[in-house]
Amino acid sequence: MAGTSDVALLGPADVRSLAAELGIRPTKKLGQNFVHDPNTVRRVAGLAELSGEDVVLEVGPGLGSLTLGLLDTGASVVAVEVDSGLAGCLARTVAGRAGRHSDRLTVLCADALRLEAADLERPPTTLVANLPYNVAVPVVLHLLAAFPSVRRALVMVQAEVADRMVAGPGSRVYGVPSVKLAWFGTAQRAGAVPRSVFWPVPNVDSALVRFDRGEPPASGDRETTFALVDAAFAQRRKMLRAALAPWFGSAARAAESLVSAGIDPATRGERLTVADFARLAAQVRAADCDVSQ
Incomplete structure (x- = not known):
């Protein structure tokens, strides 16, 4: 993407300016910590290993930082945002910063925990999300169950949540998230994410988790x-x-x-x-x- 991209990614000043223009104040209730570092966006988009054949399900696009990076890969993006104010401005932001790519963006104002296959025109192939810690695991498990077409995922979550998601049997943090995610495939850490790339700066560390779908166990349901x-x-x-x-x-x-x-x-x-x-x-x-x- 770097060097030949015609997509203008959001930097720290852009994120604050957009938020001020929209009268948006990040809330703890919705776990809103917006990514404002273009290098992190490029890193995430690269790790997702996307192509023009992919349909990305992005949960919690916020002001559009990651959305722009995902569109820059050539993939189509279905952005699901529960905040109506943010959902309403996303298409405009993309049109202004990635105009020729905007026809590959679909915005849904919806709760990801209630999303079903019938809500999307095309089955998604990849899940990418910056998720609040309190809903991260339920959202991922719900979407993997609701969309069998999702073959891989890359999510940003609180570091402690990442540890639970990727833990194996016998680990101190192995538990419900570890086992249930393993039903759908394999998860592994894909790197740390510094606090400084978010606005406002969270008081917890974050990490990337990569997931690849596999076959469920042969026995049981x-x-x-x-x-x-x-x-x-x-x-x-x-x-x-x-x-x-x-x-x-x-x-x-x-x-x-x-x-x-x-x-x-x-x-x-x-x-x-x-x-x-x-x-x-x-x-x-x-x-x-x-x-x-």
Whole structure:
């Protein structure tokens, strides 16, 4: 992009000027920390490995910093913004700074957590987002489930959230986000993001997480597997035979099902892979257990 680009990326002064023009004050409630560093935008767009064949689902475009960088790759972008004020000005910003690319931008004023395949004209291939820490995991999991066409993702999240998303079994931070994301594929850290590239400057560190879709576990089903994951980590210090006793009617019956799934009843949820949970989900279904615990 550098050198031959006709896209004018937003710098710190541009971001503040746009926000002032629109009367926008970043809010903690919406987790609004706008990226204002062109080099970071180029870095993210490059790591997303986009081409003209891609349709990018961008969540939380804000003032358009990253949107401009994504359009500069030749990809089409569907920008989903929950703030109506920001959504309303995005197309104008793109027209002024990346005019000939604006026909590849679609703006939706919507909540990403409610977005479904029918809301988009074309199935997205890639998810790219700068996500507030409090909704990052729910948004990513929802969109991966709602859009099977998304084969990869690159998201900016709080560093601690990134650690949870990429953690493996046995890790101190391995938990619900780690297991559920693993159902859809593999996640890995793609680098740190300094606080200084955001306005306002957040009081937490950020990181990039790269995701590549894979095949889900062969056994079990997602609804039951995810419910089991929630139950196991709700009482993560308990042995699984105790944590899952309500599902099976007793700790003894839970232990029997765990053994049948090839899992030590005395282990804890933090030691299980997503495939382990899926095998256990198959046992739950076979035993006709109540999954609404």
